[in-house]
Amino acid sequence: MKKILWFRRDLRVHDSMLLATEGEVLPIFIFDTNILNSLEKNDKRVSFIFEQVLKLKTDLKAMGLDLALFYGTPLEVFTYLKTLEFSEVYASVDYDSYAKERDAKIAEMLSFHALNDCYLFEPNEVLKKDGSPYLVFTPYYRACQALYTQFYALEYARAQQSLTNFDYNALWSIQDGAKTALHVKLESMGFEPLHVNVLEPQKALEIFTCKVDSYAEKRDFLDEDATSHLSVHLRFGTLSIREIVRFLVNLKKQSHVTEPFFRQLIFREFYAYLLYHFPKLEWENYKYSPPVSKDEDAYERFIKAETGYPLIDAAVMELLTTGLMHNRARMVVGSFFTKHLMLPWQKGEVFFAKYLLDYDASANILSWQWCAGTGIDPQPYFRIFNPYAQSLKFDKEARYIKRYLPILSDVPASSLHKEVYLMSHDIAGYPKPLIGHESARKRFLSEFARAH
Ligand SMILES: Cc1cc2nc3c(=O)[nH]c(=O)nc-3n(C[C@H](O)[C@H](O)[C@H](O)COP(=O)(O)OP(=O)(O)OC[C@H]3O[C@@H](n4cnc5c(N)ncnc54)[C@H](O)[C@@H]3O)c2cc1C
Incomplete structure (x- = not known):
């Protein structure tokens, strides 16, 4: 057959x-x-x-x-x-x-x-004792750890296969039942060929070997290159998840610290698992419905990296120019979008989906729900990141901010973490913050309380 x-x-x-x-x-x-x-x-x-x-x-x-x-x-x-x-x-x-x-x-x-x-696990393999799916990450993670054996990371060997006779030399356009041979070129489909800078999977693994021990300590720092850069490969399967796990097992045998990174891989599994078991999460809130505004002007300023919040605008510029965004920046941006601007997470999700090279429906949707505080574990709705405190902590010298917003290169780093400075100084070509942090925080909390 x-x-x-x-x-x-x-x-x-x-x-x-x-x-x-x-x-x-x-x-x-x-x-x-x-x-x-x-x-x-x-x-x-x-x-x-x-x-x-x-x-x-x-x-x-x-x-x-x-x-x-x-x-x-x-x-x-x-x-x-x-x-x-x-x-x-x-x-x-x-x-x-x-x-x-x-x-x-x-x-x-x-x-x-x-x-x-x-993925490592099948969605119906990791269930609570009563047979229902987990809703909280930590117990899900423990269940995965308990279930895991080396069987899950075995390498699949090639089977005996023969190739079906077919004309493999063309790009076959199939429309209305008719088959037309096109040149195997992106332009045949109307797309512009672009250079995309993604590390080769084996190179990414090799480099990560030197970073794995300090992963937990450094991964949140915006200017540290402390993460694996494997998300695009995981998204398109250009590297097998089992190969990454085998790589970690080997590192562990050499006494490297691998658990914090393994945990992130299981986060990826958890979000896919949630989407499998609860398909409505793709567009519906998980538990709570955060207040939303229809402020189109705020949205326009956000997507143009003109909110006047240096960290937020730098992160949006990172996304627009590289197709990626640091995880810490994604978290702060998601919080700012849904809480400071009170814009619907679905709209932020679509914006990310348009530009992220590693766009993955489950990781993106569930992360946005987490940021919005819809109840996805373990984020409580009242956790509202202060973008200034976040940049002070994770980008003290403002190197990340200045890399993506060179317009701010002459502003002292310490001033870029202070709302009072940004509100009271004119910076040529850069707008004042579109909303004050404290008033935005209070507005969100009172609207949330009113709605629940
Ligand atoms: C609002 C928001 C949207 C996001 N959208 C996506 C997305 O569309 N696609 C995507 O792959 N990741 C998404 N993430 C998760 C995370 O930001 C990226 O996986 C990570 O930044 C990719 O860089 P890395 O490979 O160097 O990560 P590492 O820190 O090296 O992590 C290793 C791998 O673990 C997985 N991982 C890490 N963190 C998470 C997480 N929080 N949730 C799910 N998987 C995770 C990824 O597959 C990643 O490649 C999102 C996070 C937020 C807060």
Whole structure:
């Protein structure tokens, strides 16, 4: 029986569940027009994915396989493939609503095998004694620790596979049942090729070896390069989660401190798990409904990095220029957006989704809910980050702020952490804070109390 291996969040040949599937296979990648049509033509992620897909194709060829490339909706592509007498499709799990609906439709056409290749644990494996899902991270984490054995990090070896006969040299556009051969170029899909600066996965692991011991102590400091930079690879599966765990196990054997980092990997699992068990969290509040305003002017100033809060504006500039944002900055920005500006977290989530190279529906949505104080553990609604105190603590010399806001390079670092200075001085080309911290804090708390 001919099998379709559908690569999507697992763009690698090493330690791949798809490649551990025996038989005659057609490895494919679909440039999904349902997604691509909503993106700007200079979206950096499309360039990154395209580059990774070409690398995957080259790696597969070196193994005697290949990758068939399609451009169209998955439904149209599989309708076409069904005419070629394929009956089975294998793909890794994906839990956001679009992905679930898409996979359900494909499963009506072909026998669909979902592989848990992006996460360590299956969502139904980690349950409370009464069989219900965990809602709080710490007990979930303990349950994962108790469940974990080396079995979860085993490397998947390649199975005996033969390649289905197919014309692998084109990018096949499938529209209204018709198949057209396009050149294998980003421009064929109307996208602009861009250079995307992402560390190679093995290089990122190698560099992280020197950082792992001080990860917990340094990861919050905005100017310290103390984290792993693995999120983009985890998102697209250019590195296997099991390989990262094996890497940590080895480091642990050499007496390195690995637990704080492992915990973050489990946070990633937890957010995917919550979205799997509670799909409504994609748009509905978890428990509390924070007050929201319709202040379009505040939103416009926020997305242009013109709030007058140096840390917030620097973080937005980091996102707009690099496609990433430091985790501490994401937390403070999320809090500021939902509490100081009282804008709906869903709007902030969409803004991040537009620019983040590592955009992952579950991590982004649940992190935004956490920031908004909707009740996602362990953030209480009354925790409101003070952006000035945060920059003083985590960017004392204002190096992060000045890197992304060079307009502030002549302002003494200490002044950039003081609202009174920013409110009372004119800084050429930089606005005054759009709202005072204390009044914003009080406004949010009183509105929250009124609503609950
Ligand atoms: C508002 C907000 C939105 C976010 N959106 C995303 C997103 O779309 N995609 C994304 O991958 N991460 C998201 N995060 C989590 C976190 O900011 C990034 O994973 C991290 O900054 C990536 O850098 P790193 O790989 O160097 O992280 P490290 O600190 O080296 O962490 C290692 C890995 O653990 C995972 N991880 C770490 N922290 C978290 C977390 N809080 N939640 C879930 N997973 C985590 C990531 O996969 C990360 O690559 C968000 C956090 C916030 C507060």
